[in-house]
Amino acid sequence: MAKINDNYLKLPGSYLFSTIGKKVREYEAAHPEKKVLRLGIGDVTQPLAPAVVEALHAAVDEMGDAETFRGYAPDLGYEFLRRTIAEHDFTARGCDISPDEIFVSDGAKCDCGNIQEIFSPDCRFAVCDPVYPVYVDSNVMAGRTGSYDSVAGRFDGVVYMPCTAENGFVPELPEEIPDLIYLCFPNNPTGAVITKDQLQKWVDYANEHDSVILYDAAYEAYISDPAVPHSIYECAGAKECAVEFRSFSKTAGFTGLRLGYTVIPRQLKTGGESLWPLWARRHGTKYNGAPYIVQKAGEAVYSAAGKEQIRNQIGYYKENAKIIFEGLRKAGYQVAGGENAPYIWLRTPDGLTSWEFFDRLLDEANVVGTPGSGFGPHGEHYFRLSAFGSRGNVLEAVERICRL
Amino acid sequence: MAKINDNYLKLPGSYLFSTIGKKVREYEAAHPEKKVLRLGIGDVTQPLAPAVVEALHAAVDEMGDAETFRGYAPDLGYEFLRRTIAEHDFTARGCDISPDEIFVSDGAKCDCGNIQEIFSPDCRFAVCDPVYPVYVDSNVMAGRTGSYDSVAGRFDGVVYMPCTAENGFVPELPEEIPDLIYLCFPNNPTGAVITKDQLQKWVDYANEHDSVILYDAAYEAYISDPAVPHSIYECAGAKECAVEFRSFSKTAGFTGLRLGYTVIPRQLKTGGESLWPLWARRHGTKYNGAPYIVQKAGEAVYSAAGKEQIRNQIGYYKENAKIIFEGLRKAGYQVAGGENAPYIWLRTPDGLTSWEFFDRLLDEANVVGTPGSGFGPHGEHYFRLSAFGSRGNVLEAVERICRL
Numbered sequence: 089m090a091k092i093n094d095n096y097l098k099l100p101g102s103y104l105f106s107t108i109g110k111k112v113r114e115y116e117a118a119h120p121e122k123k124v125l126r127l128g129i130g131d132v133t134q135p136l137a138p139a140v141v142e143a144l145h146a147a148v149d150e151m152g153d154a155e156t157f158r159g160y161a162p163d164l165g166y167e168f169l170r171r172t173i174a175e176h177d178f179t180a181r182g183c184d185i186s187p188d189e190i191f192v193s194d195g196a197k198c199d200c201g202n203i204q205e206i207f208s209p210d211c212r213f214a215v216c217d218p219v220y221p222v223y224v225d226s227n228v229m230a231g232r233t234g235s236y237d238s239v240a241g242r243f244d245g246v247v248y249m250p251c252t253a254e255n256g257f258v259p260e261l262p263e264e265i266p267d268l269i270y271l272c273f274p275n276n277p278t279g280a281v282i283t284k285d286q287l288q289k290w291v292d293y294a295n296e297h298d299s300v301i302l303y304d305a306a307y308e309a310y311i312s313d314p315a316v317p318h319s320i321y322e323c324a325g326a327k328e329c330a331v332e333f334r335s336f337s338k339t340a341g342f343t344g345l346r347l348g349y350t351v352i353p354r355q356l357k358t359g360g361e362s363l364w365p366l367w368a369r370r371h372g373t374k375y376n377g378a379p380y381i382v383q384k385a386g387e388a389v390y391s392a393a394g395k396e397q398i399r400n401q402i403g404y405y406k407e408n409a410k411i412i413f414e415g416l417r418k419a420g421y422q423v424a425g426g427e428n429a430p431y432i433w434l435r436t437p438d439g440l441t442s443w444e445f446f447d448r449l450l451d452e453a454n455v456v457g458t459p460g461s462g463f464g465p466h467g468e469h470y471f472r473l474s475a476f477g478s479r480g481n482v483l484e485a486v487e488r489i490c491r492l
Numbered sequence: 493m494a495k496i497n498d499n500y501l502k503l504p505g506s507y508l509f510s511t512i513g514k515k516v517r518e519y520e521a522a523h524p525e526k527k528v529l530r531l532g533i534g535d536v537t538q539p540l541a542p543a544v545v546e547a548l549h550a551a552v553d554e555m556g557d558a559e560t561f562r563g564y565a566p567d568l569g570y571e572f573l574r575r576t577i578a579e580h581d582f583t584a585r586g587c588d589i590s591p592d593e594i595f596v597s598d599g600a601k602c603d604c605g606n607i608q609e610i611f612s613p614d615c616r617f618a619v620c621d622p623v624y625p626v627y628v629d630s631n632v633m634a635g636r637t638g639s640y641d642s643v644a645g646r647f648d649g650v651v652y653m654p655c656t657a658e659n660g661f662v663p664e665l666p667e668e669i670p671d672l673i674y675l676c677f678p679n680n681p682t683g684a685v686i687t688k689d690q691l692q693k694w695v696d697y698a699n700e701h702d703s704v705i706l707y708d709a710a711y712e713a714y715i716s717d718p719a720v721p722h723s724i725y726e727c728a729g730a731k732e733c734a735v736e737f738r739s740f741s742k743t744a745g746f747t748g749l750r751l752g753y754t755v756i757p758r759q760l761k762t763g764g765e766s767l768w769p770l771w772a773r774r775h776g777t778k779y780n781g782a783p784y785i786v787q788k789a790g791e792a793v794y795s796a797a798g799k800e801q802i803r804n805q806i807g808y809y810k811e812n813a814k815i816i817f818e819g820l821r822k823a824g825y826q827v828a829g830g831e832n833a834p835y836i837w838l839r840t841p842d843g844l845t846s847w848e849f850f851d852r853l854l855d856e857a858n859v860v861g862t863p864g865s866g867f868g869p870h871g872e873h874y875f876r877l878s879a880f881g882s883r884g885n886v887l888e889a890v891e892r893i894c895r896l
Contacts, residue, residue, distance in 0.1 A: 089671060089701075089702035089703075089762065089763055090611060090612075090615055090671040090672055090702065090703055090704040090762040090763070091611065091612035091614060091615060091671065091762070091763050092610060092611060092612060092762060092763060092765045092767070092770060093609060093610050093611055093612055093613070093770070094612065096610065096770050096773060096774075097765075099773065105776075106567060106776050129564065131563035131564050132563050133558070133561065133563070134558065134561070135555060135556050135557050135558045135561040136552075136555045136556050136561070138556065140556075141552055141553070141555065141556035144552040144555075144785070145549060145552055148540075148545055148548040148549055148552065149545070151539060151540045151545065151548075151748065151749070152539050152540050152542065152544075152545035153539050154537070154538065154539045154882070157537065157538070157539040157540070157745075157748075158748040159535035159536055159537070159745075159747040159748045160533065160535050160747045160748060161748060163510060194598055194750075194780070195780050197778075197779075197780045198778060198779055198780060201777060201778035201779075202778060205497060205633065206496060206497050206500065207494060207495065207496060207497055208494075208495035208496060208497055208498065209497070209635075210495060211494055211495060221777075222777060222778070225777045226777060226778055229609065229773075229774070229777070229778075231613075267493060267494040267495065268494055297493075298493035298494065299493075299494055300494040341561075341563075343563040343564045343780075344555065344561075344562040344563045344564060344565060344781075344783060344784045345555070345783050345784075345785070346598075346780060346781070346782070346783050358493065358494040358495065358496060359493055359494070359495050359496060361496045361501075363496070366496060366497070366500050369500060369503065369633075370500075370633070372509075372510050373605060373625075373626060373629045373630060373633070374601075374602060374605035374606060374626070374630055374633075375601075375602055375605075376598070376599050376601045376602060376747075376750060377748075377750070378750070379748060379749050379750050379783065379786060380748045380749075381548070381749070381785075382783060478558070
């Protein structure tokens with residue numbers, strides 16, 4: 089008899105954002121007259137930049153012509169895109185990453201979820217608490233945890249690293265040494281950043297203890313502080329211990345277009361084994377490349393026109409973040425993040441739990457946010473708002489929240 | 493210390509098609525004057541149909557306008573596409589499959605590779621021999637096999653089901669009962685098909701023994717024989733035991749666009765557990781949806797104009813298959829497949845091994861095919877040619893092979 093992977097049964101409820109989506113759909117069905125404003129899931133709202141649209145149209149025409157039609161993409165992604173990424177995202181910042189260390193994919197979420205496969209089921213992993221759910225859930229599915237303790241809101245066998253107001257939402261180096269360390273900066277959900285000096289300590293720690301850092305830099309485009317690194321490879325020794333994930337979703341509004349990439353340096357080894365060929369093998373066996381037209385769209389993000397247009401888009405969202413941050417601060421909320429990140433992390437008022445505040449916000453202000461407790465127990469009594477709405481909706485949402 | 497998943501080390505060499513690609517690149521670099529004709533990897537060559545191109549352009553314009561921009565797609569795929577698929581691919585053929593049993597993805601290869609995750613690591617699986625490498629390799633990576641026996645060309649712990657000229661390349665029901673059974677019809681690589689009566693026996697067997705059939709129907713569009721089922725759900729009881737994979741790659745030339753889907757019936761259970769919520773959870777956690785523009789392109793495949801154009805494309809490739817089949821047959825080759833499938837499966841001449849024939853074909857005829865032994869030990873002394881080339885190339889390739 090076929091048995092299921094019962095690790096899946098350890099997962100409590102559904103994926104966080106699916107739950108939120110369901111609640112919102114139900115609310116809207118029950119109150120069709122209400123205008124619900126979404127600052128929840130972190131989905132962008134600005135249209136694709138003109139340079140990207142132009143590149144897509146051109147690539148579609150190529151696909152419609154026998155002379156220029158493209159079938160299967162190369163396993164690692166098209167050379168034109170990998171070279172462009174290496175040059176603009178790494179060489180230009182003094183990081184020595186070559187095109188063949190870049191694996192193009194359909195998004196950082198998939199890569200963050202799949203990367204654990206190339207490691208042993210015995211590996212002990214550390215995550216920030218609160219944390220983007222994909223890191224933990226994908227490891228639960230793979231059997232790297234014990235059961236879920238619903239009182240503590242934690243899985244047995246995971247090294248949780250509390251991120252609190254006291255430590256500025258940047259965790260301490262863990263005393264219990266993990267094999268794999270997930271870090272995400274600028275952080276989702278707290279919007280916190282890490283300085284280069286702080287990150288260097290993590291790199292040194294990983295190299296000292298033979299841990300691998302899985303560094304999610306999906307929000308690097310939102311950094312304006314020059315002391316904050318855009319890539320972990322700005323730190324000495326990172327190529328010996330770190331994998332990095334990047335996304336076009338929040339950089340260039342590709343949430344509905346799907347493009348990201350993962351960097352695995354050639355010299356990155358653990359226990360004498362290189363990670364590069366393992367990920368290459370996974371890519372070749374269980375994935376079939378991002379669409380050519382989407383890779384051409386990705387290339388356009390780095391063109392002169394594309395860069396200018398994307399800078400304006402990010403500026404727009406950063407202004408949104410400032411409006412939310414300042415508006416809530418003035419209304420007496422305790423707020424963090426939002427300066428080098430598109431997320432504002434606020435303390436719920438009146439001792440409300442995160443879900444109580446979610447319900448209150450949805451019911452009374454018709455605003456959707458994300459309950460902090462959905463990201464881990466140290467997210468309880470916190471709430472995430474995202475800056476990706478349209479200006480009008482952001483202004484209205486802040487006004488409605490402040491009126492509560 | 494982080495340890496790797498050492499199951500990856502059991503895999504001999506690289507992914508078959510990566511190896512072929514490398515060999516061909518090396519040959520071309522050494523012989524830049526030669527015109528190499530590719531009948532190997534099974535990649536299409538016809539451009540996207542005009543209806544698909546039109547839908548893509550329209551969708552790109554939507555993405556460039558704030559009013560119609562789309563961000564994250566729904567977890568299971570857009571309703572417009574799932575409804576269209578359910579109607580045209582299932583209801584129209586008398587199969588009772590509802591839109592919410594259809595999970596849209598970026599291709600059947602990914603789904604076939606990922607599906608094993610929702611089953612226990614203890615599950616014993618059966619595959620045809622020869623077989624599309626993804627089924628076995630993805631299970632090796634997950635630890636469902638022992639080590640590779642390089643003499644036998646097999647992994648320990650796998651139920652191999654020989655497909656030979658004697659059984660018409662349709663395997664016998666296995667005596668040792670597997671938990672999971674991978675079937676692919678029309679078959680890759682042999683081009684064989686299964687009749688509805690034959691397939692019904694597999695469904696009955698699976699229901700009797702509580703096995704789950706993982707049915708890859710990526711090539712169903714090539715079926716012309718009315719006795720051959722397009723979907724396993726044409727068989728009674730299949731919704732209780734079978735998952736089905738479908739692809740737009742070979743149906744509509746989407747190899748470079750990436751779109752497919754998996755059907756998991758709501759009532760499909762094993763050991764009392766429904767598979768539907770497990771796959772939904774995987775989709776929600778480790779995947780982020782196919783691009784909106786690609787889903788719109790998929791919808792256009794089912795429009796009146798799209799259907800007509802796609803029928804012509806498939807007709808073109810089927811005519812290619814006929815040319816290869818007849819040409820080789822007349823030249824004295826022993827050939828199979830090619831009638832209801834885009835693949836021709838030929839016996840290598842002169843007792844050559846599959847790779848010897850690959851090298852000879854590449855060196856002497858500058859034609860690329862796929863060595864049968866790359867699909868399993870019963871593929872030794874066989875060779876796969878695909879019908880996806882341009883007419884000119886197919887005619888020339890056949891001529892060159894016949895001249896050998």
